[in-house]
Amino acid sequence: MSETHPESLTPREEEAEQTLPEQTAEAAREAGAPVAEAGAEDEGRLPVAPAGTGEDADAPVGPTCDEAQAGDAEGEDAAPAKTREERIKELEEEGDIAADYLEELLDIADLDGDIDIDVDGDRASVEIRGATQLAKLNEPRGELLDALQELTRLAVQSSTGSRSRLMLDIGGYRAQHKGSLEQLAEDAVNSVKQDGEPVALRPMNPFERKVVHDVAKQAGLRSESEGDGKDRHVVIHPAS
Incomplete structure (x- = not known):
């Protein structure tokens, strides 16, 4: 195909x-x-x-x-x-x-x-x-x-x-950077689970935010995109 x-x-x-x-x-x-x-x-x-x-x-x-x-x-x-x-x-x-x-x-x-x-x-x-x-x-x-x-x-x-x-x-830019993004998101997820406090990540483009949302969802946590333009970023919250 x-x-x-x-x-x-x-x-x-x-x-x-x-x-x-x-x-x-x-x-x-x-x-x-x-x-x-x-x-x-x-x-x-x-x-x-x-x-x-x-x-x-x-x-x-x-x-x-x-x-x-x-x-x-x-x-x-x-x-x-x-x-x-x-x-x-x-x-x-x-x-x-x-x-x-x-x-x-x-x-x-x-x-x-x-x-x-x-x-x-x-x-x-x-x-x-x-x-x-x-x-x-x-x-x-x-x-x-x-x-x-x-x-x-x-x-x-x-x-x-x-x-x-x-x-x-x-x-192959997306494939090369996806692994490091997933690791960054997993570190944030572990921090949220351990401390029970939301974690805000650095500003990201839409592709990067999508990767983070997917990791948070798989971990059973809630994530939201906040901010505007180049300041838009993901905040990972504890599970409701």
């Missing part, structure tokens, strides 16, 4: 003086993504999708989008539930749309990279491999990855008309 889209790119002399973030932002505009223009204080930074389109369905409180849709499906006129085969076909289509978008983005920005497509659970999964320059720009916090993921989700949504939960990775 996985396929590879090779991409071999040649540099463009007329764009040589642009920084890579500027090239990537310009590439997003040319590829048709709905990107907001950055203000003076954001100059040189890749624009990010508006709040609310992100992956912060990581919070364990309240019904998820899938749960809400399942609830709606109980109505008399609700559409019949999709089979697993139909859902996989939709996710594969998301992956193909995302791969085409990312290939065009890399081509415009004169960046190397191969696109791998897969289906992971109930999400399309896309990884950019062999993208050395992108991987360096993505360190150490994965902020470039988060921005590209949102742009790619918007491109998929624009094509399909449905909100995408597609997961993007660059050079």
